[in-house]
Amino acid sequence: MRSAIIVDSTSSLPDELKNHPDVYEVTLKVAFKDGEVMDDTTNEMSLKHFYHKMVSVDELPTSSQPEPADYYRIMDELIAKGYDEVYGVFMSSKLSGTFQTARMVMQEYQDRINVHLIDTKAVSIIIAHEVKELIRLIESGYKAEQIIPAMNQMIQDSxxxxxxxxxxxxxxxxxxxxxxxxxxxxxxxxxxxxxxxxxxxxxxxxxxxxxxxxxxxxxxxxxxxxxxxxxxxxxxxxxxxxxxxxxxxxxxxxxxxxxxxxxxxxxxxxxxxxxxxxxxxxxxxxxxxx
Structure with a gap:
C-alpha cells in the first residue's frame, strides 16, 4: 500500500523530511499592514527578515491558513500518482482552522483514497517528530488501524x-x-x-x-x-x-x-x-x- 503524508508549514520540517518523496506540505502565510505577504517558511534569511520587521511595526502581521485549493491540488496529485492512503498531520485545531479546512477537502476524496486525519494538538517540532515517527511506522509495515491509536497516544505523551x-x-x-x-x-x-x-x-x-x-x-x-x-x-x-x-x-x-x-x-x-x-x-x- 502506497501512503502519503500532508503536513502544514508550522511544523518546521527539517530538509530530510521536507524532501521525502511521500511528504507534501501546505503553506500558511503572514501579512504585514504595509501589504507585504510572506510564506510561512524555514528559510533562515526569510525568518531573520520576518523577525526583524515584526519588532519594528506597531501592528502585528496577521496569519492566514492554506487555501482550500492547496489541498485540492495535492489530493488530485496523490490520486494521479496512485496513492492508496493519505495521512493529514496538522497543527492544533484549537489554534487554527487549518485542520478543519483540510478535513473538509480531504474527506471529499474518501471514495478514491483512504484518508486519515491527525490533530496533533501541538505545533512546530512536535509535529515534525510525529511526521518522522509516522514515516517510520509506515515503512515498518504497520497498518492504519495500528498507526492511528499509536499516534494519538504519542500526541498525548508529548x-x-x-x-x-x-x-x-x-x-x-x-x-x-x-x-x-x-x-x-x-x-x-x-x-x-x-x-x-x-x-x-x-x-x-x-x-x-x-x-x-x-x-x-x-x-x-x-x-x-x-x-x-x-x-x-x-x-x-x-x-x-x-x-x-x-x-x-x-x-x-x-x-x-x-x-x-x-x-x-x-x-x-x-x-x-x-x-x-x-x-x-x-x-x-x-x-x-x-
Missing amino acids: EIYIFIEDLNNLVKGGRAKAASAFIGSVLKIFPILRFEDDGTVDVFEKIRTEGKIKKSWLHIYEEARDQFGDRLHLGFAHGDAYDKAVEFRDFFLEHYPNEDIIIRYLTPVLGVHGGKGSLGMGLLVDADLD
Whole structure:
C-alpha cells in the first residue's frame, strides 16, 4: 500500500523530511499592514527578515491558513500518482482552522483514497517528530488501524513548554495589558505557557529568571525521562533566539551529555504570537509499537 503524508508549514520540517518523496506540505502565510505577504517558511534569511520587521511595526502581521485549493491540488496529485492512503498531520485545531479546512477537502476524496486525519494538538517540532515517527511506522509495515491509536497516544505523551521573553506581542495581539507587559519587563517575570491535552495553550507558571526556567524545565524533562526512557527526545524551537536555544541546550547537555537535542526556528505564523526571543521546549516521545 502506497501512503502519503500532508503536513502544514508550522511544523518546521527539517530538509530530510521536507524532501521525502511521500511528504507534501501546505503553506500558511503572514501579512504585514504595509501589504507585504510572506510564506510561512524555514528559510533562515526569510525568518531573520520576518523577525526583524515584526519588532519594528506597531501592528502585528496577521496569519492566514492554506487555501482550500492547496489541498485540492495535492489530493488530485496523490490520486494521479496512485496513492492508496493519505495521512493529514496538522497543527492544533484549537489554534487554527487549518485542520478543519483540510478535513473538509480531504474527506471529499474518501471514495478514491483512504484518508486519515491527525490533530496533533501541538505545533512546530512536535509535529515534525510525529511526521518522522509516522514515516517510520509506515515503512515498518504497520497498518492504519495500528498507526492511528499509536499516534494519538504519542500526541498525548508529548509536551511543549514556551518561554515568552517579550510580552509586547501579547499586548499587540490583545492577549495582555500594556501595564502587565511593563511590570513583567521591569521585574523580569516570564510567563511559561504549556499546550494542554486538548490543544489549547494556557499559562503553566510564572518565573522570574532564566536560570529558574532552566531548572524548572530540567525537572520536567527528568520526570518525562523516568516515564518514557529511551523513547523520549528533546528539542528547542526559538523566535530568532538561536544563542538562547544553544544556551539551554548546553545546560541540558551538562546533565545528559549523550542526549541528541535538536534546535529549530519557530516559523513566522508561530512567531507572530510568541514574539522575538521566545523559546519552546518540546518533549518528543516516540510511538510505542516496536
